[in-house]
Amino acid sequence: MTSSSGAAAAAPAHPPTSADGSGKALYGGKSSRRITVHDITAAKERGEKWPMLTAYDAMTASVFDEAGIPVMLVGDSMGNCHLGYETTVPVTLDEMAVLAAAVVRGTRRALIVADLPFGSYQEGPVQALRSATRLVKDAGVGAVKLEGGERSHEQISLLVQSGIPVMGHIGLTPQSVNAMGYRVQGRGEEAAQQLLRDAKAVQDAGAFAVVLELVPGELAAEVTRSLHIPTVGIGAGPETDAQVLVYTDMAGLTPGRVPRFTKQYANxxxxxxxxxxxxxxxxxxxxxxxxxxxxx
Structure with missing residues (x-):
């Protein structure tokens, strides 16, 4: 995911523990154990919306964990907002492993998802398994995320078969910035149908959720209705099952121009x-x- 900042706004009040009073809600729930992908699936079945933020260090992650954020993404957005790169492309697996381990150590309840960086899975399923295994074993993450729909079907399938939960990522895929640029994806009938095919390919491969980045809201809503796995929106309108922001954008740390899909909750x-x-x-x-x- 890419990083930028937005306009200031007040944070909403803490919600009730769950819509049905069961205390099982991802955000505001009573459980202190680690959230798992099974909890994510159950939230979809309940029709529960949930928040996700990026995190790149133990101290920030601990703040979000105490705030009740149920899922944190150690995103390759660290390249833009933490490591000083111009894009996410230079981020290495070594860098991801170090920062992901820090986030895991700083949290107790949140499910920690780590990105597979560019070049760590594109060669094929075996490379993807080797890279994901390192993040699970060495960093201790609960799941990994990788970009691509149909083109990443085999990678996702092997990881899931090997016991590694996978979150997909379609729409704008920042690791492909040199090929596609930064623009809304899925506009026009042909592009919309391809995005739907990508979403179903991710689901069919066994992913437990999929990120939709920079996608028209109507298309994101259609994808969300058509899948039984949760959708996580960023610049994809209000109808996805969850929303994610790069935390430096959310907290008002990121300088520069404000893309419309972000919102700043502090300065x-x-x-x-x-x-x-x-x-x-x-x-x-x-x-x-x-x-x-x-x-x-």
């Missing part, structure tokens, strides 16, 4: 900048450290 860039300037001013003026900060 941490300003907050951190103000804190840094206040610290610097106190050092320069000699007002920090004071007696209470000093050992004798």
């Amino acid at each position: 941490l860039r300003q907050t951190l900048g103000d804190a840094a300037r206040t610290f610097a001013d106190e050092v320069v003026t000699g007002t920090f450290p004071q007696a209470e900060h000093t050992f004798h």
